[in-house]
Amino acid sequence: MPVEKYVPNKTTTLDIPVQTLSEMPTSESKLGHKVGFISLGCPKNLVDSERILTQLRTEGYDVVPSFDKADVVIVNTCGFIDAAVEESLDTIGEALDQNGKVIVTGCLGVKDDEIREVHPNVLAITGPHAYEEVVNIVHEHLPKPEHNPYLDLVPDHGIKLTPKHFAYLKISEGCNHRCTFCIIPSMRGDLVSRPIGDVLSEAIRLKSAGVKELLVISQDTSAYGVDKKHLTDFWEGTPVKSNMLALSWKLGEMDVWVRLHYVYPYPHVDDIIPLMAEGKILPYLDIPFQHASKRILKLMKRPGSAERTVERIKRWREICPDLVIRSTFIVGFPGETEDEFEELLSFLKDAQIDRVGCFMYSPVEGATANQLPDQVPEEIKQARYSKFMQVQSEISYTRLQQRIGNEYFVIVDEVTSEGAVARSYAEAPEIDGVIHINDFFDVSPGDRLWVQIIHADEHDLWAVPAESEK
Numbered sequence: 345m346p347v348e349k350y351v352p353n354k355t356t357t358l359d360i361p362v363q364t365l366s367e368m369p370t371s372e373s374k375l376g377h378k379v380g381f382i383s384l385g386c387p388k389n390l391v392d393s394e395r396i397l398t399q400l401r402t403e404g405y406d407v408v409p410s411f412d413k414a415d416v417v418i419v420n421t422c423g424f425i426d427a428a429v430e431e432s433l434d435t436i437g438e439a440l441d442q443n444g445k446v447i448v449t450g451c452l453g454v455k456d457d458e459i460r461e462v463h464p465n466v467l468a469i470t471g472p473h474a475y476e477e478v479v480n481i482v483h484e485h486l487p488k489p490e491h492n493p494y495l496d497l498v499p500d501h502g503i504k505l506t507p508k509h510f511a512y513l514k515i516s517e518g519c520n521h522r523c524t525f526c527i528i529p530s531m532r533g534d535l536v537s538r539p540i541g542d543v544l545s546e547a548i549r550l551k552s553a554g555v556k557e558l559l560v561i562s563q564d565t566s567a568y569g570v571d572k573k574h575l576t577d578f579w580e581g582t583p584v585k586s587n588m589l590a591l592s593w594k595l596g597e598m599d600v601w602v603r604l605h606y607v608y609p610y611p612h613v614d615d616i617i618p619l620m621a622e623g624k625i626l627p628y629l630d631i632p633f634q635h636a637s638k639r640i641l642k643l644m645k646r647p648g649s650a651e652r653t654v655e656r657i658k659r660w661r662e663i664c665p666d667l668v669i670r671s672t673f674i675v676g677f678p679g680e681t682e683d684e685f686e687e688l689l690s691f692l693k694d695a696q697i698d699r700v701g702c703f704m705y706s707p708v709e710g711a712t713a714n715q716l717p718d719q720v721p722e723e724i725k726q727a728r729y730s731k732f733m734q735v736q737s738e739i740s741y742t743r744l745q746q747r748i749g750n751e752y753f754v755i756v757d758e759v760t761s762e763g764a765v766a767r768s769y770a771e772a773p774e775i776d777g778v779i780h781i782n783d784f785f786d787v788s789p790g791d792r793l794w795v796q797i798i799h800a801d802e803h804d805l806w807a808v809p810a811e812s813e814k
């Protein structure tokens with residue numbers, strides 16, 4: 345139950361892609377068809393990177409995670425907040441210095457002028473999910489390698505940038521909401537859901553490739569299928585409705601961990617909780633509440649208010665006592681008064697959210713919240729942020745202590761010199777804490793293990809292998 349600190353200069357949360365790219369076998373073609381690839385930003389962007397890489401590898405290009413050894417470099421950028429824009433521009437600059445031939449794609453790509461103003465020499469710029477366009481630009485600057493029929497560099501499930509045992513499953517693009525602090529819809533457009541049959545087939549392919557945990561992602565997972573008017577599609581000969589409930593139900597039948605991320609707090613989220621209680625999908629809900637004050641939520645153009653949300657969470661926990669809730673909040677939103685901030689703190693104490701990320705509000709170019717009156721001074725934002733962190737740290741510590749003695753299945757992520765590092769249903773990879781199983785080496789990444797929690801701080805847990813499995 346960590347309280348995440350927002351590090352302004354590091355918006356990329358995923359370290360794994362670089363590692364995965366370094367370990368990727370090369371074609372040994374020695375023809376110099378090497379594409380350097382840097383994936384910045386969130387898991388949604390990571391999935392875009394996986395698609396581009398899958399196509400490039402299918403065509404016989406080698407992919408390297410460095411600038412100097414590449415013939416051309418692709419930077420998949422993030423433009424979510426100003427710090428992300430800065431990181432993306434810096435990375436493009438580094439790629440230009442060290443390589444010179446740079447193609448830019450991803451969210452920041454929609455701000456073509458802004459990129460060209462700083463880096464006029466980039467070869468080309470595309471927006472997000474422009475897979476084909478990026479690959480075509482690569483063809484223009486680096487001819488397609490000759491196809492070698494004896495060499496298959498791409499597995500059936502495509503290129504994955506995550507470890508073998510977990511994978512992101514992107515179910516839609518874009519978002520129909522217009523939260524005033526966010527510019528995602530202007531970068532990624534309105535909601536477009538993938539056909540449910542395609543999503544389920546991809547899930548099956550991933551499972552066959554050894555994936556044990558599917559992380560369902562999108563900008564707004566609970567809106568899945570809204571654009572298709574929840575059309576009934578067919579998958580393996582049976583009708584399936586295009587909505588979050590049917591999708592979760594079907595994924596839940598695949599005998600893998602299914603974890604839902606980025607669930608917007610619509611009323612129909614309530615329908616998912618019984619599935620979690622039945623063990624169909626993991627009792628883990630990543631639901632960004634952003635604030636508790638009704639007035640601030642209205643200014644943010646988001647639904648909800650503290651009392652109703654606390655009531656809902658109570659009901660969810662009655663139905664599913666194991667439920668772990670992850671959420672994110674913004675402090676210092678324009679117009680936030682001291683009383684409204686206090687309301688947020690009381691909400692935290694009442695709701696006892698398990699895992700929390702906190703951001704200090706920062707204006708994002710193009711966001712409508714920039715025009716709101718009463719912007720909160722930086723020092724007040726900082727003070728509120730520190731207080732928020734302190735309150736949530738105490739909640740986190742207390743809640744983690746309550747898990748001591750409990751037994752869980754865990755999935756091992758890595759084995760270090762100190763022992764195994766794993767996660768239970770209550771910890772999502774990359775963003776939550778981990779479970780350390782010290783001095784235990786006789787396992788490999790992806791193995792499942794039954795453990796007992798013996799110790800916890802406000803962030804991580806420690807466990808020992810337990811005698812019997814459930």
Ligand code: SF4
Binds near residue numbers: 521529
């Ligand atoms: S739900 Fe709001 S914050 Fe999330 S992507 Fe859509 S507009 Fe942005």
